[in-house]
Amino acid sequence: MAKADGTFLFIGTYANEASARADYNIAKELHAVGAVGSYDAAVITKDDDGKVHVNKDEQSTRHGGWGGAAAGAIVGLLFPPSVLGTALVGGAIGAVSGHLWRGLSRSDVKELGDLIDSGEAALLVVGESTLEDALRKAGLKAEKEIAKHLDVSTRDMDEAVRQAADEVS
Template identity: 75%
Template sequence: MAKADGMFLFIGTYADEAAARDDYAIVKDLHAEDVVGTYDAAVITKDASGKVHVNKDEMATRHGGWGGAAAGAVIGILFPPAIIGSAVVGGAIGGIGGHLWRGLSRSDVKELGELIDSGEAALMVIGASTLEAALDKAKLKAEKHVAKQLGVSTHDVDAAVQEATSEIS
């Protein structure tokens, strides 16, 4: 059973970016209907040269103030900066990434990174543990996916985001 204040990570692969965006729209709808709480999400693609591109809509208020930091931190863990073709979040992800890194084993990171490599596009969603049940019911259409409960609390991530944003201001 998931911890009430735990974090959940979903990464699914899709034949193309449009299919990943369709499932992203489902996640946004779930949030609009108050089915899921705080979350962050991104559609990830790879170009012909192997560069990773992160496509987000920046609606920080909808994401409970995370503003891309949680997704950016996971992407920073999974991919070396040299292959990321666009700026993900910036310097604020360091502390957040540290918390999330402790929630993932090395085998988790390898599995998640290989999953993204295998598809034309991917959808990554990270949020409170309640997200898991909502995504299961929504029946997202990923060709393959990995879903993990992370050994980190939403309170720790919230605190890291608050600290990072106060250092920037």
Template identity: 65%
Template structure:
């Protein structure tokens, strides 16, 4: 059972990038209306060479203490660096990866990675557990989806990200 302040991961796959972006806009609207807490999200696509491209809206990255590290951490767990076309470097991502990895089993990682492989585009959201019920009510249009609540504290991840980014002494 996940902690009340735990981390929630959602991945939905889509036939095209436009559909994934449409659901991404719904999630941003949910945040604007106060229905969800902090989160990090990105639309992922793969090119014809199998490289993963991470498409982020810079405004959405700043919707909480994640500073883009939540999505980067999950992508780093799911794909080998050689398959990632977008640079995902930084100590904040490394700090978030360590915490998030503790909440995912090898089977979880395999399931999430295989789901992304099944579509043309994917929406990846990492944030507070309040996302789960809000996303269910929002009825996102993903063809396939996987949602995981991790027994990892959002506050611990955010503190590690801030410390790695030099924001905490």
């Protein structure tokens, strides 16, 4: 059952990017029909050289409310900069990372980071606690998944994103 004002994190792995993208589109549809509040999502792939790539549909993140900062912050926590094939820089990601780090243990970070292997894809979705029930009911097709409640208030996340956006603009 969802917590009243917490942040929910879902990471699922898929055999390929197309399968992950199909579930990504389901998350976008859930937001479009009002089933979830603020959220951010990304499809993550790891190439044969071990580089991690974050694939986002920028329009969906704008509608999600957190402007891409939440998913970027999670990826930045899970993978060292040396394996990131995409530059994840900016004040919003740094500000949000601090909030998310308080909600994850070191073992959580290791478990989440180890979930994706070369040649596979992952879907990362982070958002309000309403996300948990909506994703469960939607029947996502992940081969493996990890779902975590983070002890981080969505109000705190909203404020961190707002402050960071003000600093960047």
